[in-house]
Amino acid sequence: MHAGRGPELGTDEVVAQIEVGGGPHTIAVGEGGVWVTNRYNLTMSHIDPGSNQVVATVAGTGLGPSVGVATGSGSVWVAHPDGIARVDPTTDEIADILDVPVGPYYDIVHVDGDLWVSRIGAGLMRVRIAP
Numbered sequence: 001m002h003a004g005r006g007p008e009l010g011t012d013e014v015v016a017q018i019e020v021g022g023g024p025h026t027i028a029v030g031e032g033g034v035w036v037t038n039r040y041n042l043t044m045s046h047i048d049p050g051s052n053q054v055v056a057t058v059a060g061t062g063l064g065p066s067v068g069v070a071t072g073s074g075s076v077w078v079a080h081p082d083g084i085a086r087v088d089p090t091t092d093e094i095a096d097i098l099d100v101p102v103g104p105y106y107d108i109v110h111v112d113g114d115l116w117v118s119r120i121g122a123g124l125m126r127v128r129i130a131p
Contacts, residue, residue, distance in 0.1 A: 016052035020045040026107065030071030031089040037067045037078060044069060044078050046092055056092035061085060065120055066103045072110030073129055079105040084115065084127070100127055 021038025024045070028035045033055070034047040039062060046056040058078070061069075066079035075095070076087040084098040084105065101119070109116045115127040 018047060018052055018054065020047070020054060021057065025067040026069050028069045028071045028076065031074065031076055033089065035069050035071065035076050035078070037062050037069050039065075039067050044076075044087070046076075046089070058087055058092055058094065060094065061087075066105045068103075068105040068108035068117065070108040070110040070115065073113055077108055077110060077115055079103055079108065084108065084117065098127060098129075100125065 020036050021043040022040030023038055024036045025039045026037045034049050036045045036047065038045060042060065042062045044058040044061045045054045046058065047053065048055045061078045061080055069076065069078045076089050078085050078087060080097055082097050083100050083102060085094045086096040086098065087093065088095045104120045105117050106120050107118045113129050115129060117125045117127060119125055
């Protein structure tokens, strides 16, 4: 243990470099993977943390500065040009698009069945997810 730093947990070495889409931006963890939005090519990468490999790429997500992504309630929630898309993490397909005011959505957080969404220039939005 180093004085003032707590227990030594690792070696501070990079253990993987993972190639994803252009402009990786926002990361969410859960629902069986690591999810990263790729700002420049409007995709989202699904990464298996056990193998450090991209296992799927979801097309049609994001729109310019819309880069938000979250996990919860059995789905992945990601910014989409028409609202917030619900992605099925078992198929890596867009299953639905929530009918909410269009973004851009900078960040999305899932808490207790609700999505908290920051909208650039429009404040914060709380969305109750239908069961």
